[in-house]
Amino acid sequence: MSASPLRIGVVGLGRLGKRHAENLAYRVSGAALVAVCSPVEAERMWARETLPAPRVYDDYRALLDDRDVDAVWLVTPSALHAQQIIDALRAGKHVFCEKPLSLDFAECERVIEEAQRHPQLQATIGFMRRFDPSYRNAFEKIEAGAIGRPFMVRSQTCDQNDPEGFFVRFAPTSGGIFLDCTVHDIDVARWLLGMPKAKRVYASGVVALHEGLREFGDVDNGVAICEFEGGRLAMFYASRTLAHGNDTGSEVIGTAGALYIGRNPRANRVEIADASGIRNECAPTFFDRFEEAFLCEAQAFVAAVREGRQSGATLADAMEATRIGYALRESLASGRAVDL
Amino acid sequence: MSASPLRIGVVGLGRLGKRHAENLAYRVSGAALVAVCSPVEAERMWARETLPAPRVYDDYRALLDDRDVDAVWLVTPSALHAQQIIDALRAGKHVFCEKPLSLDFAECERVIEEAQRHPQLQATIGFMRRFDPSYRNAFEKIEAGAIGRPFMVRSQTCDQNDPEGFFVRFAPTSGGIFLDCTVHDIDVARWLLGMPKAKRVYASGVVALHEGLREFGDVDNGVAICEFEGGRLAMFYASRTLAHGNDTGSEVIGTAGALYIGRNPRANRVEIADASGIRNECAPTFFDRFEEAFLCEAQAFVAAVREGRQSGATLADAMEATRIGYALRESLASGRAVDL
Amino acid sequence: MSASPLRIGVVGLGRLGKRHAENLAYRVSGAALVAVCSPVEAERMWARETLPAPRVYDDYRALLDDRDVDAVWLVTPSALHAQQIIDALRAGKHVFCEKPLSLDFAECERVIEEAQRHPQLQATIGFMRRFDPSYRNAFEKIEAGAIGRPFMVRSQTCDQNDPEGFFVRFAPTSGGIFLDCTVHDIDVARWLLGMPKAKRVYASGVVALHEGLREFGDVDNGVAICEFEGGRLAMFYASRTLAHGNDTGSEVIGTAGALYIGRNPRANRVEIADASGIRNECAPTFFDRFEEAFLCEAQAFVAAVREGRQSGATLADAMEATRIGYALRESLASGRAVDL
Amino acid sequence: MSASPLRIGVVGLGRLGKRHAENLAYRVSGAALVAVCSPVEAERMWARETLPAPRVYDDYRALLDDRDVDAVWLVTPSALHAQQIIDALRAGKHVFCEKPLSLDFAECERVIEEAQRHPQLQATIGFMRRFDPSYRNAFEKIEAGAIGRPFMVRSQTCDQNDPEGFFVRFAPTSGGIFLDCTVHDIDVARWLLGMPKAKRVYASGVVALHEGLREFGDVDNGVAICEFEGGRLAMFYASRTLAHGNDTGSEVIGTAGALYIGRNPRANRVEIADASGIRNECAPTFFDRFEEAFLCEAQAFVAAVREGRQSGATLADAMEATRIGYALRESLASGRAVDL
The missing domain is CATH 3.30.360.10 (Dihydrodipicolinate Reductase; domain 2)
Structure with a gap:
């Protein structure tokens, strides 16, 4: 297992995003919440007051450019998921993305093609009930x-x-x-x-x-x-x-x-x-x-990435x-x- | 309500038929089990030993001819239901028949037509869960x-x-x-x-x-x-x-x-x-x-006939x-x- | 087992007495409810209207003198139980008595002594939960x-x-x-x-x-x-x-x-x-x-007496x-x- | 509320002590696990490998002398509780102690007397069900x-x-x-x-x-x-x-x-x-x-000390x-x- 913690950036700080951020900040062993991203000022303010000093971005592109981020955690509107996953993979980040992968089947295929070009990166869709x-x-x-x-x-x-x-x-x-x-x-x-x-x-x-x-x-x-x-x-x-x-x-x-x-x-x-x-x-x-499921899911993703294996639903599962x-x-x- | 009990003949003494017969003999106020009918000698023997002295028939036609029978209780194979109901109605008997009315839709219609010619007779299909x-x-x-x-x-x-x-x-x-x-x-x-x-x-x-x-x-x-x-x-x-x-x-x-x-x-x-x-x-x-349902169903049928009203599933319900x-x-x- | 039914007289027709009487009249195989006794006119009226033609007494002594009564069923005030059981045993009747045997310990002993003089008679106290x-x-x-x-x-x-x-x-x-x-x-x-x-x-x-x-x-x-x-x-x-x-x-x-x-x-x-x-x-x-318990209890008592064995709580159990x-x-x- | 975290030393690293230590290290907001103490080498080894770099003591006295410890968390044998609480209070530490306060009533009184001399310190006994x-x-x-x-x-x-x-x-x-x-x-x-x-x-x-x-x-x-x-x-x-x-x-x-x-x-x-x-x-x-109760209890104690108020069972409750x-x-x- 990797000796250093997995450095994570949470993207999207709505109700569920906040919960993921708090779990990753305080309750997931082996994870370090180093960055967050939200276009909403009130959400960025919440992050500054509540979380342990992450870098706070208002632009997804900037977060992807942050070399201290190993993995992105997408809790964004469904319509954005597919492109954001592709962008993250191209930026060399592991990806955890809330369900659904996409509402468009062709987009699902596009994401899977991109992922196949990055076999060293994990990409998982958040079907938390499995956890x-x-x-x-x-x-x-x-x-x-x-x-x-x-x-x-x-x-x-x-x-x-x-x-x-x-x-x-x-x-x-x-x-x-x-x-x-x-x-x-x-x-x-x-x-x-x-x-x-x-x-x-x-x-x-x-x-x-x-x-x-x-x-x-x-x-x-x-x-x-x-x-x-x-x-x-x-x-x-x-x-x-x-x-x-x-x-x-x-x-x-x-x-x-x-x-x-x-x-x-x-x-x-x-x-x-x-x-x-x-x-x-x-x-x-x-x-x-599903409070506990969200936590276990995050713990499992972090452990899996650090151990170099898949955890949870694959992109193919999400496409099906x-x-x-x-x-x-x-x-x-x-x-x-x-x-x- | 009618002063005298409803005199019933149970037709078919398999497992469920026996249960109906015992209920009608001992547990249904206002009912008198006066006759049973079965083509199986062992079942007729059972009736003689267990029930309070009913007339025991091996032929349905003979039971229908019994003028002391007010109502028949059909617990026979499904394929016989439709014709047996029609015969009973023509003999002037009320009818309780176990489900299904028939497996054949045209037969259902035939029974309903016959029933319409006998508005003074009750005919009910035994959907016991309602009871x-x-x-x-x-x-x-x-x-x-x-x-x-x-x-x-x-x-x-x-x-x-x-x-x-x-x-x-x-x-x-x-x-x-x-x-x-x-x-x-x-x-x-x-x-x-x-x-x-x-x-x-x-x-x-x-x-x-x-x-x-x-x-x-x-x-x-x-x-x-x-x-x-x-x-x-x-x-x-x-x-x-x-x-x-x-x-x-x-x-x-x-x-x-x-x-x-x-x-x-x-x-x-x-x-x-x-x-x-x-x-x-x-x-x-x-x-x-559904032991209690079978009993309540029998009590409800007997009470309904004595009070001149419908109880339970109609033939039209059964047809639908x-x-x-x-x-x-x-x-x-x-x-x-x-x-x- | 005795071929003829056990002929029972129910004594006391309050709420619970009525229930016992109906059970014994209609739902207990091998029992015949032949007599009831109550000092209350309205209760005797209820018995005449509801039960299958029992002899109706207003005096316990008269019921005990009725030679067609094999067993008495005492659903009377607790204070009367002990003496009524003794009287019934002396009259040669089996006894079912609602709990308690007595609130007085010496009275319990007196009943047990009397019962020992009538080994051929059953006497049971109605702890219905056992049934x-x-x-x-x-x-x-x-x-x-x-x-x-x-x-x-x-x-x-x-x-x-x-x-x-x-x-x-x-x-x-x-x-x-x-x-x-x-x-x-x-x-x-x-x-x-x-x-x-x-x-x-x-x-x-x-x-x-x-x-x-x-x-x-x-x-x-x-x-x-x-x-x-x-x-x-x-x-x-x-x-x-x-x-x-x-x-x-x-x-x-x-x-x-x-x-x-x-x-x-x-x-x-x-x-x-x-x-x-x-x-x-x-x-x-x-x-x-405990509706079903009361019924099963009555069925068990009747069966036990007809088979010449004890059922339910003995007088000694009730005394303890x-x-x-x-x-x-x-x-x-x-x-x-x-x-x- | 105090701006800085409450610095805690856990004393006793048996099965329950380990659980408390992990909770305090990773899951209690506002707490910093800065020290542990155990006379057992294997338990100290566990602490070095599992916990986030606490100071590891084999002697309670040494932990009490540690000026960076604000509060002690006693998960030690019952017979030691009373004196350890007294020592902690005298060393100016807040105390959380697993139940029981003591098996000896006079000792309970002794602890309470000592606590009254330190009104600025919290002392709580771990009746976790309240949490x-x-x-x-x-x-x-x-x-x-x-x-x-x-x-x-x-x-x-x-x-x-x-x-x-x-x-x-x-x-x-x-x-x-x-x-x-x-x-x-x-x-x-x-x-x-x-x-x-x-x-x-x-x-x-x-x-x-x-x-x-x-x-x-x-x-x-x-x-x-x-x-x-x-x-x-x-x-x-x-x-x-x-x-x-x-x-x-x-x-x-x-x-x-x-x-x-x-x-x-x-x-x-x-x-x-x-x-x-x-x-x-x-x-x-x-x-x-009671996994969640232990966690909530720790969170409540830490929050209470930081806010200067009592949480959970008082020493008087424990004595009663x-x-x-x-x-x-x-x-x-x-x-x-x-x-x-």
């Missing part, structure tokens, strides 16, 4: 044969309803519910089923609450079936309208048993017994639910997830099954 | 507005794996997994969503363990999406191969909350804490899970369930969405 | 060695709070919380631990809500420790003030595992997910929780439970441990 | 009135059985199960009930598996009742012999509801459905269960817990209730 301790535990149980041969995954990404429908404003650029949310479930399903390729998908959905989505052909509740090679299946559900919290979890069914991951999104270990019954409160957001997500969107629009 | 106390409780909560407007149902019918694959022998006549199992979920979904008509379905499936199903075009794990009118959706799952028991339940999602019915198929109120963790055992069969189940089978075979 | 399917399942698991050697029981009898404090009116005659409620837990603990004798007890309690109990030296929340012979222990909790329902259950701890019975008093199989979290509703009363309950009351009053 | 997020959530709910007036706590500290009975070797110095384990529950009960003083206790226990404890008058399963002033109660359970894991949790019962904390000691968010039923695995040790734990031990030995 969540419970998902990891399930993965290990499957590897150990606990449920026989896994043949089906049911997976969901469901947000608590935002009565103000803030996310509707992102509908024009989010790629729609399947590329924005279900892309996580697609990666989880492939990861737990042995990385199969998809053969055919079908999707459907409804607008339950947020009428503003209709003009973009989007829905606030979407469902899908995905058939993989080799007799493997997945069912997906994504929602923007749950009442009880962020209810994101998965189920893997095998020939000798099944595993449920996060079936009840408990906020903590407290149960309340009162006139309404016995209940637990639920994690309100995916930040709360995008390819499937695209097909789901197409199916939703056409009302027909889509062959891949 | 399970937990399903009923969920239905009442929805009626009371507890989850806002319900727009989606996820429902499953999953059997514990039978290592000997006994059910494969019935594959030629069962109608396939969707008409045999999912038909219950279809009825549940429509019932909980306000009895909408289906617009389009898509189905898929795999053979996980029972290779013998392939020659019949059947699967041992099937999934489906069903789109209803009015922005309502359902997802279905049926399995013959679960390791842990009969796991049959449903989930209803509304604009202000969700209800889960039977999410953990607990066998009882016992939890076991040992070196393997903390666990509950599971109900092994649908008999165990068959229509949707057929479309699922067609989709499974073609790999294409099917419009209804 | 609850979940308790029975736990008992069988223990017998099968599932938790090694059981050495400790934690058991509780907790009622939902009655804001009107109706039960306070019974405080003068109930015997106090330990003889009224915990007596069930005492029997459960002994039954699950192999029927040991108690050596020493300590009890304490508080008045949380019902100040009217203080004048009777009673509490609305009581706790106790009971040490048995042979290195076995029990902890008890009884409450009259729970917010969420009737929460009555037990835990058995052994050298190789533990069993929890009824740890969450779910009303049914429905879970509700809404803005308050994910919850289940709870059984409101012990009638709801009273002895321990008394010691708990004494400990509560004195603040000292009580040796038995 | 566990779920315990804290329950505390906040109680403060907010969610369960009305809390009047009873049931709390337990239960370890998974160690078949080799390693802990029996510590029986001579552990103080017995109540001072070693239940002392946590005592503190939790007082904290959740408003810090009442105890009036009377009763304790009992059995040796279920570890016969070697008998010669020290200790047990491997202990139970107790503790009566506090003001009509408040607690029940305690401590075990060294559970099969399923570390099952440490608490329940608070109030006049309008109850809270359960950690009723099922889930290892993670995974459930396993297989032939044995549906289960979750359990946290094996208190390290696993010891006083009650002592009385429990005395009650176990005598079989009598003990008045305080």
Whole structure:
């Protein structure tokens, strides 16, 4: 393993970017947060006050020119990911990039071609569920044969309803519910089923609450079936309208048993017994639910780069997830099954 | 209400028939089990030894001629249902018939036409889940507005794996997994969503363990999406191969909350804490899970007939369930969405 | 087994008496409810309208003189139990009597002496939890060695709070919380631990809500420790003030595992997910929780008498439970441990 | 708040000491781990290799003389706590000390007297459950009135059985199960009930598996009742012999509801459905269960010292817990209730 720490520059300091920056600054052994970059003055101010003296850039190009940065951590708008990854690789930096790789399939291919020219650099897309301790535990149980041969995954990404429908404003650029949310479930399903390729998908959905989505052909509740090679299946559900919290979890069914991951999104270990019954409160957001996953993901990336190996989802994995997500969107629009 | 008890003849004394007969004999107020009918001598013997002195027939026609029988209770092979219902109605008997009404759509229509000629007679198909106390409780909560407007149902019918694959022998006549199992979920979904008509379905499936199903075009794990009118959706799952028991339940999602019915198929109120963790055992069969539903269903039918009103699923409901189940089978075979 | 049914007379038709009467009339194979007895005209009226033509008495003596009654079923005030059992035995009747045998220890002994003069007659005290399917399942698991050697029981009898404090009116005659409620837990603990004798007890309690109990030296929340012979222990909790329902259950701890019975008093199989979290509703009363136990208990008694064997708690078991309950009351009053 | 970090020296680098050292080195904002101390060469070696260049001492006195150390963190054998705290205070250091303050009541008083001479120094005993997020959530709910007036706590500290009975070797110095384990529950009960003083206790226990404890008058399963002033109660359970894991949790019962904390000691968010039923695995040790509590506790101590205020259990709280734990031990030995 490399003796010196991996020197990281975080690009993008929105809500999730801040969290990544704090993890990298204080909680990831072997990492040194040496630079941040944001076009927003308030975010740069936050970095100066909160983080341990990083260099603060307002321009991505300048950060790439910083020779003390070994790796960039992209927490930027989805539309920028592909080109930013390419630029980082050309600048000789390792890349961690939040999902999705791109909403455009041709762009995915362009990034992968570029990456192939830099085999010494790591590039990973942030499908953090692979690092969540419970998902990891399930993965290990499957590897150990606990449920026989896994043949089906049911997976969901469901947000608590935002009565103000803030996310509707992102509908024009989010790629729609399947590329924005279900892309996580697609990666989880492939990861737990042995990385199969998809053969055919079908999707459907409804607008339950947020009428503003209709003009973009989007829905606030979407469902899908995905058939993989080799007799493997997945069912997906994504929602923007749950009442009880962020209810994101998965189920893997095998020939000798099944595993449920996060079936009840408990906020903590407290149960309340009162006139309404016995209940637990639920994690309100995916930040709360996946706080530990984001940290473990960062630790794994840093360790992997220092040890010269891959960790987490490859660019090819991310491209396949995008390819499937695209097909789901197409199916939703056409009302027909889509062959891949 | 009628002063005298409803005199019932049970037709078919297989495993489920015996259960119905015992319920009607001993546990249903207002019912008198006066006759049974079976072509199997051992089953008739059982009836003589176990039940309170019913008349025992080996011929359905003879039972229909019995003027002391007010209602017949058909627990016979699916292929016989339609004609037996028609014969019973023509003989002036009320009819309770186990699901399905028929695997043939034209036959469904024929039964309905006949029933319309006998408006004074009740005819009900046994979708017992509507009478399970937990399903009923969920239905009442929805009626009371507890989850806002319900727009989606996820429902499953999953059997514990039978290592000997006994059910494969019935594959030629069962109608396939969707008409045999999912038909219950279809009825549940429509019932909980306000009895909408289906617009389009898509189905898929795999053979996980029972290779013998392939020659019949059947699967041992099937999934489906069903789109209803009015922005309502359902997802279905049926399995013959679960390791842990009969796991049959449903989930209803509304604009202000969700209800889960039977999410953990607990066998009882016992939890076991040992070196393997903390666990509950599971109900092994649908008999165990729905024992009370079968009883409540019988009580409701008897009460309804005596009060001159309908109870449970109508013939039209059963026909719509068959229509949707057929479309699922067609989709499974073609790999294409099917419009209804 | 006796060929003819056991002819039963139910004595006392309050809320629980009615339930026993209906069970015996309609749901217990081998039983014939032939007589009832109540001093209350409205209750006798109910019997005439609801039950299948029993002989209706207003005088216990008259019922005992009825030669067509094989067994009496005493659901009368506790203070009457001992003498009524003695009278029934002298009249040659089998006896099922609701708990407690008596609140007076000398009376217990008197009943047992009388019973010894009638070895051909069954006499059982109604500790119905032994017949609850979940308790029975736990008992069988223990017998099968599932938790090694059981050495400790934690058991509780907790009622939902009655804001009107109706039960306070019974405080003068109930015997106090330990003889009224915990007596069930005492029997459960002994039954699950192999029927040991108690050596020493300590009890304490508080008045949380019902100040009217203080004048009777009673509490609305009581706790106790009971040490048995042979290195076995029990902890008890009884409450009259729970917010969420009737929460009555037990835990058995052994050298190789533990069993929890009824740890969450779910009303049914429905879970509700809404803005308050994910919850289940709870059984409101012990009638709801132990409905099936009362039925199984009656079925077991009838079967046992017809087969000439004992079922359920013996008079000696009931006397030991009273002895321990008394010691708990004494400990509560004195603040000292009580040796038995 | 102080601008410079709190410079800490960790004393004792056993299993728990290592965990504290790593937390303070890498995960506690505002803390600088500047020194460690251990008499064990292997532990000092570990510190040199793992921690960020602290000064490494083999002698406590030398660490106290280090002027760059602001606070000491004592993770040493219980018998040393009292004198080490006194020495630290005299050396002008803030003190965090693992529980218990002391097993000797007179020593507790001596420490408190010394602390009163140094009002500018913080001294806290490590009852980490107060910092566990779920315990804290329950505390906040109680403060907010969610369960009305809390009047009873049931709390337990239960370890998974160690078949080799390693802990029996510590029986001579552990103080017995109540001072070693239940002392946590005592503190939790007082904290959740408003810090009442105890009036009377009763304790009992059995040796279920570890016969070697008998010669020290200790047990491997202990139970107790503790009566506090003001009509408040607690029940305690401590075990060294559970099969399923570390099952440490608490329940608070109030006049309008109850809270359960950690009723099922889930290892993670995974459930396993297989032939044995549906289960979750359990946290094996208190390290696993309370990992986050240890971290939050350290963060809270550091923040409190820097802000010049108390955090966590005071020395007086620790002394009261010891006083009650002592009385429990005395009650176990005598079989009598003990008045305080």
